[in-house]
Amino acid sequence: MKKLLAFVLATVLAFSMAACGGNSAASTSTSTASSTSASTGTEGASAAEQENVTLRFYNYALSETAKADWWENTIKNFEAENTGIDIETVTVDYNSMISTFTNDLASGLSVDMIYGEVNWIPALVEGGFIQRPSQVIDPDFYNGYYDYVLNQFQYDGAVYGVPHYYTNSVIFVNKDLVEAAGLSMDQFPTTLDGLKQWIEQLNEYYKNDDSISTIFGLTTAEVPATGSNINAIYTAFGGTLINEDGTLADITAEPNKTAMTETLDFYKYLIGNGYTQENQKLKDYRAAFGAGNVCMYVDSSWGYAQIGEVDPNAANFTATAALPTSMGTNGKGSSLVESHCFLIGADLSDAQKKAVNLFVQYCTRTDTMQEYLNKIGLAFVAHEGMADCQISPILDGAVKGVDNVVYQPQIAPIISVQQQLATTVLNYTVNGMSADDAIADYIKQADYYINQ
């Protein structure tokens, strides 16, 4: 009897440890199943009103203080307006989206809608997580997206996302600091040489002021956001990183070689003279800018959300400018278009598709977005239906760069390839590599990622 008891206890103990790893698949698949069985004969809102539809919405922005309240209110208002649609939000970490999707799908949870970034698309398509929005969004509404924004969502010959809004590369300027140094935003430089003159004048003025940490900030930390940022600067110098056919552009050939060399020289000029700090992340510059310690820095327009977290009155001293239209030998200050976007889950029922269509349209409405685009995540509208939406006056200076945006084809290892640019900049500016060696190392590493 004792032996039997011991055996039972050992078995229970051992298997209870395994049981700890159970999942909640059953509980969540119910809602999906119910929505899957929904009839498909009705249209638009009426369909959603008649049935209970649940959408699991993965949104990294919910983890950002400045944006979370807006999203929660927007979802609440949408649900009130569309009875029967339940948006179940899932807050996920920006850097572990894919792992979260993979694990959740394996656990029987559905990924119905994602709020994310363009460079996630290749991995999400490869993983079979998302479908083309043209299969879900009303054609009339879908056609209202501006082509130059929508084009960036192309991967493998198809568009795999719709933009919420977009930005070009923006120079954030502390106009109080700039004006105190005798400079005027009305005469913001349109050439690289002019920009350097501003930087040097500001440096001269603030050289004994310990509160000013950065004259002109450019991020060089080896993280994905920095990769995009450096790629944007390289593009402004006239370079191309990825060819139209998705292959790596030849950086040893002109005009890319000159663009890359001039990009590296610009970073060396900034870091070598102490105008910017090496290895800083965008969030570091945002915090320091909000605290009034940075004269200028380059970011996406929505970086203002974190500036505003540091100082809610930052609008009083914040202005923006577009990149100079003359940068180096060939550069025209072109800017890579960037978007926050809606990505649509692959396995949706018809009722869910209708609900997603309604939600995307709701979030792309002037009355929904007016406050957001003006006070929270400053950006430009990406849909003609929002043409009347008032844009924050902070972006008045940056709006000149909107006509100068270009898009880059998406490739599977885009994040790593772009991030490698940060390593290249640090190799050249800090680690003593020559430009040729730094570029050669970049090509070797980029090839490594592309040929995997």
Add this chain to the structure above:
Amino acid sequence: MHSSKTKIADTHRLGFLNLHSKKQQDILFCAVLLLPAMILCVAFIIIPIIDSVIMSFTTYKIGNLTNNQPGEWNNFANYIRLWNSGKLQSATSITVAFVGITVALTFVFSMTLALLLNTKIVGARFLRSIMMIPWVIPTVIAGLLWSWIYANPYGLLQYLISMFTHGQVNNFAILSNQDTALWGIIVAALWKQIPLMTLLLLSGMQSIPDDILEAAKIDGAGYFTRLIHILIPYMRSVIAVTVSMCIIENFKQYPLFATLTNGGPTGATTTFAVLSYDEAFVNYNYGSGAAVTTVWLLLMIIVVFIFNRIFKKDDA
């Protein structure tokens, strides 16, 4: 008489058989008791390791994972690609350097602290409680804490350096420099790991019989003689276990690298852990990630094996 002898012989035989049977029964019972744990061990440890090793020889991308498709055998392409890029060699040297330096310094500092606390100084008990705080703090939180300390230009370290140099050094970013970044992580790892090792060494130290130390003292043995000839030899098993644990802990170290440098700057802190994560969860090349993990596992086994051999040899 005969029947009595037969009875005794039968009894012995039966007794022997019974004893034998009892042994067999015990062995069988032990095996039955161990079976559930062994099944779990095979299912959740051995099979995943074998699966990972097999995966390392295949092209296994995110599509394979989500569509439940097996990887395609690729003739060691993952290993060759990692080797040709120099990433494997770099990760090996950085990992070995990190583990070697961290383990050596952790042991030296922990031993020193343990010796200090073993002297019954005033407040030793309080000190012991306080110094456990870093060990209790989750490693990710410790990483964030140190990232704030190291932050440039607003971190505590920068403030102290600026203060002590009278404002001469204003831009000391330990994690931004290729030459110092690894040291920044080593300091954080020491802060986190010294308390536990100190406590373990201290408990080992306190288990040494006082009379032996007293006798040595009476015989005229000095402090260092007692340390080298009595204390350390008596603590051999404790030292072997704690150092082995420390080696394994640091080989596995990922949270500090993820929170402090993420492998940078320019790959200066890209250990096996970081490289494996990047390959599998940034580039979604699970086959390549598994290849890094396999090399990582092999190296860890080799290092721990060599360490244990050295200790065993010395014991002999």
